[in-house]
Amino acid sequence: MPMPNEDDLPSGLRAAAVQCGIRARKNCLDLGLLVTDEARPAAAIYTKSLLLGAHVSVCRDHLSRSGGLVRAVLVNSGNANCSTGTAGIEDNRRVCAALAELIGCPPEQVLFLSTGVIGERLPVDRVMDALPLLTSADAQHGGHAFAQSILTTDLVPKIVRRELPGGSQVVGIAKGSGMIHPNMATMFGFLLTDAPLGNEPLKLLRQVNDRSFQRLTVDGDTSPNDTVLLWSTAADQGAPRDPQLAVVLEDVAERLARKIAVDGEGATRLVTVRVMGAPDEEAAVVVGRTIATSPLTKTAVHGRDPNWGRILAAAARSGVAFDPAQARVTIGRAEVYAKGRPQPENEGEAHRHMLEDKEILLAIDLAAGPAEADVWTCDLSADYVRINADYRT
């Protein structure tokens, strides 16, 4: 194929993007491709929603039939191919087959992901017609073009790159702005590497995902199309897995999750909710999610209000047992609640942190155990309401 190798992707991986015409706006890339010369191992995790985009069923089927080997990942934005019935699934399969023929591989080695408006048939002909251009030298190339082509309501492309001590690359590319927009749906995360994945890539991906994308919430909603993919281009997959790989993948995925929170609809602040002193890590995440999805916590951050009461009250209704009289709430470095009482003398410092810093730290120590976890979110603004109230009408 005449696609160049890109220095912004792991070795052996090439990327391209074109505008195929699903999205009407001019100069708006809406079809992206990641491709290797040989089929390489991948693993995927999907939304837990019962409502599934067509690609979820087909991806599951393809990965199962290919033994987890993937040659190409195609992504369109602008149409989620969801609530489109069996016809939507057939549409997905047709595109996979066409791309497989073009690049010379079995159809099950092609994954085709969709994100965008739900309930409308995918304009398959436009996608099919664009495939020759997409795999030619005339497409736009590189990870950045691909990252751009998968966006919907996101304002900025999201790429994170890190190197393993041995020189291998990990590149993460993501999209997502609200956790769901049933019109412009979906969070995608692509974790790409040229390091071998070892024997259990799905287990590795689950572990990474649990500590990154699973700890992100913009509005608490879940898309029918959410997909996170781990894919390695390494030729020597029999080689032992670099023990650092999991750590670096987790770091890359966490950075992507934080970028998604920063780009949350209407967001003006990235919020890290840090729960300490929890009975176990799962409990810490439960408390963190409850705080991070509370509209009152999120509006307080938007108002730069060091409102310890809303943080404590959200934790106290999370279902995790702790004694509020022993808990401590910290905003930035300022302890605003301790030993059952507010600490009003520290609220000024907390308020300054919320005013001046773009990243806000809301921490609660439950004094109920040794575990801790971070959850990321953004503030809730009147702009969020406007974006989501005015979206279709």
Next chain:
Amino acid sequence: MPMPNEDDLPSGLRAAAVQCGIRARKNCLDLGLLVTDEARPAAAIYTKSLLLGAHVSVCRDHLSRSGGLVRAVLVNSGNANCSTGTAGIEDNRRVCAALAELIGCPPEQVLFLSTGVIGERLPVDRVMDALPLLTSADAQHGGHAFAQSILTTDLVPKIVRRELPGGSQVVGIAKGSGMIHPNMATMFGFLLTDAPLGNEPLKLLRQVNDRSFQRLTVDGDTSPNDTVLLWSTAADQGAPRDPQLAVVLEDVAERLARKIAVDGEGATRLVTVRVMGAPDEEAAVVVGRTIATSPLTKTAVHGRDPNWGRILAAAARSGVAFDPAQARVTIGRAEVYAKGRPQPENEGEAHRHMLEDKEILLAIDLAAGPAEADVWTCDLSADYVRINADYRT
């Protein structure tokens, strides 16, 4: 006592209110009283939060020590007496003792509830000083004055009155605007009747509460002070319970819950989420709550957007099993999604319902069983964000 009997309350119950000075605004009632001549049976249900207002502990203790008999219910607004430690509990007890002495009953027959700002000591002296006026002919009298005195961010007092076929009265009085405002906290519901409660008033109250206040959500948050009280002034408590009482109580409580949703912060629409075809009633409530707390559903209602996708997607992530391809979504009378596909020809009618009617019906039939339930909420507006972002700063 020189308080008149009021015709807007069940027989044997009198109500009064004064401004004691907790709230600074002029002509703002902030201390209310319900009182009987004899101690009468009552039952109460409190917040499930681990963070508890001082009154919750003392009310539990008093009802237990008095054998469930109550002479007076005192309520202040403007200060929640929460996160005030053991001193706050002592404050509550002092006020109960003073009122008990004034009206001539044991302290445990007095309940003293608080709602308002948390984390600040209650100005007990102002409350104590106001008790003689409150129990005199110079207070404002009647259910309406009481209903007014317990409000915080609510815009309107909430009273519902119904008569049993035999002539007994049920009067409900409530307050609440967001489910929580940790500065101006709390939902209160008072269910007052002159019909006998039968042997298990708490069981009766739980049943009523589960189908009314428990099915209400404004922002998904829970206050540390939430309290629902059932109280009967009937002298002949040994008489059998009118079989209609539960039905009428449930109706009154449901009407109060809907009034709270209408008065939700920033709300412009009352939303009834109706879940049908659920495996059981509990599952229907779970699905209903998930839809009713989804910011995307609530902003769609605010934008008058007949967005079936957000309703379906919220149901699909609720944890209740159903097949989205069999489900149906109706807005008003318009079926906007059926058999796995949107019904765009009906969206115009749905849009008109959302534009023209103040009460919006969002219904989903899961086609997964015989059970159904309603949940009430309101839309999410930019005003909600402004009210809650600007509250303290």
